Amino acid sequence: MSQLTYYAGIDIGASNIKYGLVDSTGKVIYRDLKPSQVAKGAMPLLHMVTNIAENLLLRAAEDELQIKWLGVGTPGVVDIKTGTVIGISPNIPDWVGTELGPHLKEHLNLPVYVDNDANSMALGELRFGAGRRFNNILCVTVGTGIGGAVIINKELWRGSNFTAGELGHIVIDYNGKKCDCGNSGCLEKYCTGPVMIKLAIEKLKNGMTETMNEILSGDIENLNIKKLFTGAKKGDELALSIIEQSAKILGAGLSGIVNLLNPEAIIFGGGVIDGGAGYIEIVGAEIRRRSFPTATENLRIVKAELGNNAGFIGAGLLGEYKL
Ligand SMILES: [Zn+2]
Known part of the structure; x- marks a missing residue:
């Protein structure tokens, strides 16, 4: 039985x-x-x-x-x-x-x-998804916030007091934006879904594009992360530029971690990643551009397989x- x-x-x-x-x-x-x-x-x-x-x-x-x-x-x-x-x-x-x-x-x-x-x-x-074939992995989720987890030799690295993996709070700007964690300049303040939406709304208010206007049925309040990615897939320059900028900032933040840990794979998940439109490809290219060549030689950039x-x-x- x-x-x-x-x-x-x-x-x-x-x-x-x-x-x-x-x-x-x-x-x-x-x-x-x-x-x-x-x-x-x-x-x-x-x-x-x-x-x-x-x-x-x-x-x-x-x-x-x-x-x-x-x-x-x-x-x-x-x-x-x-x-x-x-x-x-x-x-x-x-x-x-x-x-x-x-x-x-x-x-x-x-x-x-x-x-x-x-x-x-x-x-x-690690057990049932994209991590099955790797031993050393960095997991990154990009949605409302940025989450992270580190797996070393197929085990979670939790740190000395359970706090390891807080990728969203790597400082990328010394005098940067105030973060809810109390610090300032944290990665999370520059490339989450809500940050992208806020930026898109600011830009669209200065000049609505034809594609986005159609997707939003004329109402800017309808904008969400899915619709922003839809715009990018339809070739909307404004949507594409916001997605590119967000992905590059994330890649820059992660390049330091790749130099630190030299993982076999980075697994990406979360609402922003699900948007597609080349987001993780841009993140990957930025990581490769900024990290030590030896740190990315065997690095695999993959999407989470188990979704929600x-x-x-x-x-x-x-x-x-x-x-
Ligand atoms: Zn923070």
């Missing part, structure tokens, strides 16, 4: 909570998502996550699946020994200090493992990687 084991995984994002039931071959048995409404603050979010977890377990019980544990990926720095959010999570007010793991354990009577969202995504890609599922699939694996 089947030797499969089953896990529940939840991926808390700034826009959506994605979740599902996964088996030990990485097969998704059930999945869904809900808007995370993070602006409401920590308590409502905690209740929502608890409710989602209970529903996942109910669903599993109905399908007669024995769930071994629940894994949760969340924005912020997570002490994975205690399951507590211990450090910066600028997109979720008051989230730092939330005892996510202990709270869920108490309510669910099940082992619960919690880690950072980018780490969870990286584990998913990577985070909760990886979260489901957290029990195997516990300290």
Whole structure:
């Protein structure tokens, strides 16, 4: 008979909570998502996550699946020994200090493992996605923010206090824009989805292009990251220039990391990457232009393969990687 084991995984994002039931071959048995409404603050979010977890377990019980544990990926720095959010999570007010793991354990009577969202995504890609054929990997997500995870010899490098991989907060401008982390000039202030949209709106207000006007049905408020990429694919110069600039800044920021770690592969995921339009090719070219030639000689630039599922699939694996 089947030797499969089953896990529940939840991926808390700034826009959506994605979740599902996964088996030990990485097969998704059930999945869904809900808007995370993070602006409401920590308590409502905690209740929502608890409710989602209970529903996942109910669903599993109905399908007669024995769930071994629940894994949760969340924005912020997570002490994975205690399951507590211990450090910066600028997109979720008051989230730092939330005892996510202990709270869920108490309510669910099940082992619960919690880690950072980018780490969870990286584990998913490492086991079942684009990371399968590599040992040393840098994972980069570009969406509302910039997330990162470092895998060395097929293991997550969490750092001495769980904070490793915070790529979005590499300083690229000494006197640069103020960041929510308290620092200034962080990479994240220059090339996320919202930054691209803001820049595009400024430029379009100074001169709407024919292509973008058509895509936006004449209303600039309709602009989102998907529509910006649609414009680029239709050859809109303004959209293309914003995408190119964002990709080049990201590439410049990552070139230092490539010199530091000399990874075999960089796996890119997230809403901005999904836009296509040559974005990761430009990022890759910029990394190659700026890094040591020997650091990029064997470097592979690849897209995440598990898409939106990577985070909760990886979260489901957290029990195997516990300290
Ligand atoms: Zn920062």
